[in-house]
Amino acid sequence: MVDIPARPYPYPLDPGHTALVVIDMQRDFIEPGGFGDSLGNDVSRLEAIIPATAALIALFREEGWPIIHTREAHMPDLSDCPPAKISRGKPGLRIGDTGAMGRILIAGEPGNQIVDALAPIAGEIVIDKPGKGMFYATGIHERLQDMGISHLVFAGVTTEVCVQTSMREANDRGYECLLIEDATESYFPQFKASAIEMIAAQGGIVGWVTPLSELQKTLA
Numbered sequence: 001m002v003d004i005p006a007r008p009y010p011y012p013l014d015p016g017h018t019a020l021v022v023i024d025m026q027r028d029f030i031e032p033g034g035f036g037d038s039l040g041n042d043v044s045r046l047e048a049i050i051p052a053t054a055a056l057i058a059l060f061r062e063e064g065w066p067i068i069h070t071r072e073a074h075m076p077d078l079s080d081c082p083p084a085k086i087s088r089g090k091p092g093l094r095i096g097d098t099g100a101m102g103r104i105l106i107a108g109e110p111g112n113q114i115v116d117a118l119a120p121i122a123g124e125i126v127i128d129k130p131g132k133g134m135f136y137a138t139g140i141h142e143r144l145q146d147m148g149i150s151h152l153v154f155a156g157v158t159t160e161v162c163v164q165t166s167m168r169e170a171n172d173r174g175y176e177c178l179l180i181e182d183a184t185e186s187y188f189p190q191f192k193a194s195a196i197e198m199i200a201a202q203g204g205i206v207g208w209v210t211p212l213s214e215l216q217k218t219l220a
């Protein structure tokens, strides 16, 4: 075990059993004209974490540790998207509707691709998830179990929606979870701050949080 300085106390990283999860760094959420923009959000905040997220990915690649990239994505016939999820959006800009980068949150569309700066490379796992959480209807738990993974380091967007949901799902499945706080972002600064506090509160009820620099320093 390697102790990483973190809140609420040092995170016991297990080098042979740790994977990085990069949540939904797709054009839909980060670039103008995508789903995030269509919901009325200022997407420029999210673009700002690309360098830190790229550095985190580079660190895991150097270590030779597994990397999982997720995308929030639905099948073109929307058979994996409950009506309740579709109906939340503004008419004309809902999941499956055509936006500036193709059909919104639909697998294979331009907007559904991970941003170029964080593109997966051969050997990395990419999962399309129909829910906000990474475990719902993806089979990823079984794959992680087969790989012997017990520790998950999280990055991506948005902190309080897909990242926090995925961390909670992971925590319930027994994974030790660490969120890299400068490699995650929200459209709402106060939601990011609150999500981070919620994760680390009560003795780390959902996991640990730390800046990228602590991980870099400890693994250098």
Ligand code: TIU
Residues within 6 Å of the ligand: 023, 024, 029, 039, 072, 132, 157, 158, 159, 161, 162, 163, 187
């Ligand atoms: N990936 C993710 O967080 N999906 C969302 O819909 N997030 C929002 O904050 N809307």
